[in-house]
Amino acid sequence: MTQLFFSDYHPQEQPAAAPQPLVIFGAGGLGREVLVLLMQLNEAGASWDVRGFYDDQPPAAPTVAGLPYLGTAHDLNQTTEPLAVAVAVGSGASRAAVVARLTSGQLSFPALVHPGVRLARYQRVALGAGCIIQQGCVLTCDIALGRFVLLNLGCTIGHDAVLEDFCSLMPHANVGGAAQLGTGVYLGTNATVIQAVRVGAGTTVGAGAVVVRELPAGITAVGVPARATSGIQL
Structure with missing residues (x-):
């Protein structure tokens, strides 16, 4: 990355x-x-x-x-x-x-990066080429964003989180501390990934869903707590 x-x-x-x-x-x-x-x-x-x-x-x-x-x-x-x-x-x-x-x-x-988003050196945030960070986003510290990550309006990213290349967060999505999103993960509007949880590459998390434990790659998960819509029992 x-x-x-x-x-x-x-x-x-x-x-x-x-x-x-x-x-x-x-x-x-x-x-x-x-x-x-x-x-x-x-x-x-x-x-x-x-x-x-x-x-x-x-x-x-x-x-x-x-x-x-x-x-x-x-x-x-x-x-x-x-x-x-x-x-x-x-x-x-x-x-x-x-x-x-x-x-x-x-x-x-x-x-x-929107001019209203605070990103100072002491926050130790790493950005990949092509990232787009929109208005109202909050990133805390020790965060790594890969290439071409999209953070839409009002997203929050907690400490030690890792978002790999081509992740897409829709408005007001939330990623907890030390969470990890694999390449190409998509979080719908108001979706949440709680702290220290990993979401596998290419997985889509539906609007408003809350991810409370690891999700495998390549699925769609919805609900509270988030569960696969078909094929895989979580």
């Missing part, structure tokens, strides 16, 4: 006189929310020059939130200049598939 330690993370490192070009991959609702995040970062002193949207499924209109639709992943790979990309795709598996298609060496994937 490739990580960027927070001491190396500088969301406002570009001077105002030298804006950094960036595009959003994903022209749906999450893409528009990420655009809002970028505008909020710019209001706080960052200098992202958001050029527009890419998506392998063209939107109905030629513009999205006032910005142009620019093409598909193939088109994005043809860029001749360095270009930052925010991958705004909610499903971890779909997000991983998009990242796998974006092969140009000109592309980079910055971590984007």
Whole structure:
């Protein structure tokens, strides 16, 4: 799990006189929310020059939130200049598939953290490339987020938690201290994983579910306490 330690993370490192070009991959609702995040970062002193949207499924209109639709992943790979990309795709598996298609060496994937989210060096939080952390999230200390982890609005992450690559947490999901989420885990809105519990790779935890003991990989679990919907008895 490739990580960027927070001491190396500088969301406002570009001077105002030298804006950094960036595009959003994903022209749906999450893409528009990420655009809002970028505008909020710019209001706080960052200098992202958001050029527009890419998506392998063209939107109905030629513009999205006032910005142009620019093409598909193939088109994005043809860029001749360095270009930052925010991958705004909610499903971890779909997000991983998009990242796998974006092969140009000109592309980079910055971590984007809402300016209201506290992340100081003394918290010892590690972020992977491409992470997106939205408004209202709270991360305590000694936390590791892998590559392209999505924390939607108002999520909480406790001490010593590990979220591997491509995890997706929907609004107000909660991860307790020392919990571990495998690659591509999806937590629905208001889902909770209590302290020191592991959730296996690719598992989906339904909205409002509470995970109180280990879940295996590749299942869907719902309810309080969370149980597999079919196939595996927990």
